[in-house]
Amino acid sequence: MADDRPQTPTLDRVQSPADLKRLSDAELCRVADELRAETVSAVSETGGHLGAGLGVVELTVALHAVFDTPRDRLIWDVSHQCYPHKILTGRRDRIRTLRQKDGLSGFTKRSESAYDPFGAAHSSTSISAALGFAVARDLGGAAEPALGDAIAVIGDGAMSAGMAYEAMNNAGHLKRRLFVILNDNEMSIAPPVGAMSSYLSSLYAGAPFQELKAAAKGAVSLLPEPFQEGARRAKEMLKGMAVGGTFFESLGFSYLGPIDGHDLEQLLPVLRTVKDRATGPMLIHVVTQKGKGYAPAETARDKGHGVSKFDVVTGAQRKAPSNAPSYTKVFAQALLEEAAEDDKICAVTAAMPDGTGLNLFAERYPSRCFDVGIAEQHGVTFAAGLAAGGMKPFCAIYSTFLQRGYDQVVHDVALQRLPVRFAIDRAGLVGADGATHxxxxxxxxxxxxPGMVVMAAADEAELKHMVATAVAHDEGPIAFRFPRGEGVGVEMPERGEVLQIGKGRLVREGKGVAILSFGARLKEVLEAADNLGAQGIAPTVADARFAKPLDRDLILALAAEHDVLVTIEEGAVGGFGSHVAQLLADEGVFDTGLKFRSMVLPDTFIDQASPSDMYAVAKLNAADIQAKILTVLNVDNLADRRA
Incomplete structure (x- = not known):
């Protein structure tokens, strides 16, 4: 494998960003070329976010060559573009451990390096954090190392989130020296949407470029061909609109751009000039191409956003075959089937049409599918408005991103009892993306x-039933959660059936011990039950289906008919098990001597690893469930039990 790695003689001389300052501009160009090859080579072995990093190779080299990191705080928004940054900042020897257990994080992480001053994996946080660093600098915050400049690198997709404008508004008011690099690649994970995308296109629809006097060689050259079509469309849409950084300047920023983010002959002099002369907040508009320099990424639909291990020559990804469909695909197809019979069904996603499967819905029903950009708060309230207007909106958002819209879930949906259907993808532990996701x-x-119905799919067939249940539920909000990855291979129903709200199902009858599972750990629960059966213990197994409302009859019956009741869920403490415990306490069941245990995710953030390894850390695999029950029964082994 090592013999296939690229030759990188100039990059080999760079152990830290300080080494870049000893190189000529021509040598920095060679570093960039070799850094791109090294990034492709590393990600081919680990998988990960490829296109974003390739798009900022030259920008990464230029920023570290001009600014004095880590004294100057370089903050990458989302930070899935940080692999080249990690290679240049002393982590090249570990770059092939990316996203692996005990390896480098796929995102910036404060505990990993002094060159990662602020951790990230969700979007649109960088300007707020950079402003915080700038104010801390001016107030005499950190002493060692003393704070220098703060530089936020934010993509045009991340600029669709309201938090970015809240930060810019505040920064313009405070007037602190601060640099915001707008990395405009016309693509976040999916093509960006909205008025801001059109506005940015308008800035480079006019040619020649704005010019920083005597600073940037070639700053009046035209954009490369990949960007011209978007610019032409925007120009037609926005005829008569003044071109320039007017919007950003109205927020109090000095605006410079757009400049070619792949041309170090432009980047280096511009950055050197603004570093020497800037006094207040400055926005530098840099145009890049996601996946730049690696043809398979450039031509991919998502520009190589997230890839498995792949062949460097062909770009072909090495994905293990599966006999079961992914949960996301099952959700998408089930929703399509329902929408074919109900024209009130519509779908909302926040910049994740492919990730949530709604790209299929958009192709079939474009007038009923809405990508709101990276704007979960707006997406939730938009869905609430759709529901209030008589539609049946499905708001499809990853669990980790729905956190960003929680006030809207409470205030705009639940409080008004609006029938928004929340499809919560990536529930539970997700593997290589780690704790942030x-x-x-x-x-x-x-x-x-109050009034929220919460379901969790134990398998892909159950997910199909839950989509149908959500369609039929008009009495208030309803949510169903499902994990990342493939299903368990169960037989699929032709159509989903509407489940009775708040009713679980008995999967296996036994005695003595009852295991009540909520969600996709049911497969592990059944495996644990089989193993216990070999030891003379025959647990009853039930699938709760609902965390809200609880199936009171089922739970109280399990508690009355068994000595031990154990709940299992892929969630933190305070979830399903806590609701069950509250019910049992309210009903006085604990007074009868029932032994109750709740198995949940531990009260810690679990670093990246394979999902199975992460669940082993969480102690939610079959062996852990089996061990828990043996411990509760005070059984060490089968011989002891027989004695």
Whole structure:
């Protein structure tokens, strides 16, 4: 494998950003070329976010060559573009551990390096954090190392989120020296949408470019061909609109751009000039191409946003075959089937049409599918308005991103009892993306809301039933959660059936011990039950289906008929098990001597690893469930039990 790695003689001389300052501009160009090849080579072995990093290779080199990191705080928004940054900041020897257990995080992480001053994996936080660093600098905050400049690198997709404008508004008011690099690649994960995208296009629809006097060689050259079509469309849409950084200047920023983000002959002199002369907040508009320099990424629909291990020559990804469909695909197809018979069904996603499967819905029913951009708060309230207007909106958002719209879930949906259907993808632990993307909290924060129905799919067939149940539920909000990845391979029904709200199902009858599962750990529960059966213990197994409302009859019957009751869920403490415990306490069941245990995700953030390894850390695999029950029964082994 090592023999296939690219030759990188100039990059080999760079152990830290300080080494870049000893290189000529021509040598920095060679570093950029070799850094791109090294990034492709590394990600081919690990998988991960490829296109975003390739798009900022030259920008990464230029920023580290000009600014004095880590004294100057370089903050990457979302930070899935940070692999080249990690290679240049002393982590090249570990770059092939990206997203692996005990390896480098796929995002910036404060505990990993002094060159990662602020952790990120969700979007649109960088300007707020950079402003915080700038004010801390002016107030004499950190002493070692003393704070220097603050530089936020934010993509045009991330600029669709309201938090970015809240930060810019505040920064313009405070007038602190601050640099915002707008990395405009016309693409976040999916093509960006909305008025801001059109506005940015208008800025480079006019040619020649704005010019920083005597600073940027070639700053009046035209954009490369990949960007010209978008610019032409925007120009037609926005005839008569003044071109320039007017919007950003109205927020109090000095505006410079747009400049070619792949041309170091432009980037280096511009950055050197603004570093020497800037006094207040400055926005530098840099135009880049996601996936730049690697043809398979450039031509991919998502520009190589997230890839599995792949062949460097062909770009072909090495994905293990599966006999079961993914949960996301099952959701998408089930929703299509329902929408074919109900024209009130519509769908909302926040910049994740492919990730949530709604790209299929958009192709079939474009007038009923809405990508609101990276704007979960707006997306939730928009869905609430759709529901109030008589539609049946499905708001499809990853668990980790729904956290960003929680006030809207409470205030705009639950309080008004509006029938918004929340499809919560990526529930539970997700593997290589680590703690930032774990769907650990939605059971707790959704099930504590009055009137909210909360379901979890135990398998792909159950998910299809839950889509049908959500369509039929008009009495208030309803949510259903499902994990990342493939289903368990169960037989699929032709159509989903409408489940009775608040009713679970008995999966296996036994005695002595009852295991009540909520969600996709049911497969592990059944495996644990089989193993216990070999030890003379025959647990009853039930699938709760609902965390809100609880199936009181089922739970109280299990408690009355068994000595031990154990709940299992892929969520943090305060979720399903806590609701069950509250019910048992209210009914005085604990006074009868029932032994109750609740198995949940531990009260810690679990770093990236394979999902199975993460669940092993969480102690929610079959062996852990089996061990828990043996411990409760005070059984060490089968010989002891027989004795």
């Amino acid at each position: 774990a769907g650990a909290y939605d059971i707790g924060f959704m099930a504590n809301l």
